[in-house]
Each structure stands twice: as C-alpha cells, then as structure tokens.
Amino acid sequence: xxxxxxxxxxxxxxxxxxxxxxxxxxxxxxxxxxxxxxxxxxxxxxxxxxxxxxxxxxxxxxxxxxxxxxxxxxxxxxxxxxxxxxxxxxxxxxxxxxxxxxxxxxxxxxxxxxxxxxxxxxxxxxxxxxxxxxxxxxxxxx
Numbered sequence: 001x002x003x004x005x006x007x008x009x010x011x012x013x014x015x016x017x018x019x020x021x022x023x024x025x026x027x028x029x030x031x032x033x034x035x036x037x038x039x040x041x042x043x044x045x046x047x048x049x050x051x052x053x054x055x056x057x058x059x060x061x062x063x064x065x066x067x068x069x070x071x072x073x074x075x076x077x078x079x080x081x082x083x084x085x086x087x088x089x090x091x092x093x094x095x096x097x098x099x100x101x102x103x104x105x106x107x108x109x110x111x112x113x114x115x116x117x118x119x120x121x122x123x124x125x126x127x128x129x130x131x132x133x134x135x136x137x138x139x140x141x142x
Contacts, residue, residue, distance in 0.1 A: 033042040051061035095101045 029045075030042050033039065033045075047058070047061040047063070049063070049065050051058050051063040052066055053061050053063040092101070092104070095104070
C-alpha cells in the first residue's frame with residue numbers, strides 16, 4: 001500500500017501546534033518548579049536552553065535555543081533582503097511605459113518619505129519619554 005504524503009500546510013500546522021504545546025509545557029514546568037521552591041532546577045534548565053548568552057552575567061550559559069533562534073533570524077536577513085531587492089529591480093526593469101514608471105516612482109518615494117517621517121516621529125517621542133523617565137528617576141523632576 002502506498003503511503004500518502006501530507007501537504008506542506010498540514011505539516012506546518014502540525015509543527016505549529018507541537019511548538020505551542022512544547023512552549024506551554026515548559027511554561028507550566030517553570031511555574032511548577034518556581035512555586036515548589038526548586039528555582040535552582042529551573043535556573044539550570046534556563047541557562048542550558050533559553051539564556052541570552054550576550055547578556056551580562058551569562059558567561060557560563062549555553063543558550064541552545066537562543067543560538068538557534070539567532071542563526072535562523074540572521075539567515076533570513078541574509079536571504080530575504082537581496083531577494084526583495086532583486087525582485088523589485090527586475091520588476092522595475094520590465095516596465096516599458098515611462099508614465100507607469102513615473103507614477104510608480106512617485107508613489108514609492110512618497111511612501112518611503114511618509115514611513116521615514118513616522119519612524120522619526122516615533123523615535124523622537126520614545127526618546128522624549130525616556131528622557132522624562134530618567135529625569136524623574138534621578139530626582140531632577142518635580
């Protein structure tokens with residue numbers, strides 16, 4: 001009898017559910033260990049699996065999932081940025097009508113400027129909020 005191969009969507013859904021179950025089990029394990037007074041056991045598990053190895057005081061941590069996660073994110077950045085740039089460049093290169101190219105260029109530049117404006121505005125308000133908090137905590141504020 002021939003074995004039926006499941007689709008990619010089904011396999012991804014199964015993987016997602018398995019990841020959620022594993023995360024919930026580890027969360028319950030953490031809560032159980034911390035509530036029963038076994039914080040040292042959880043600290044050991046945390047340093048082996050989850051610890052951010054770049055944080056201060058984490059010189060002896062292994063952080064397996066942290067390392068795997070960082071490798072995954074960095075590899076995505078390495079692949080996706082050139083792929084998007086190439087796709088956009090090839091799409092623009094195939095436009096033969098100069099009017100269409102002009103409209104797309106204006107919309108693209110306007111969108112970029114609007115996004116940049118809101119990003120700068122958000123960072124300015126965030127920095128202002130941080131400065132206010134620093135003044136408040138240092139006792140310099142009223």
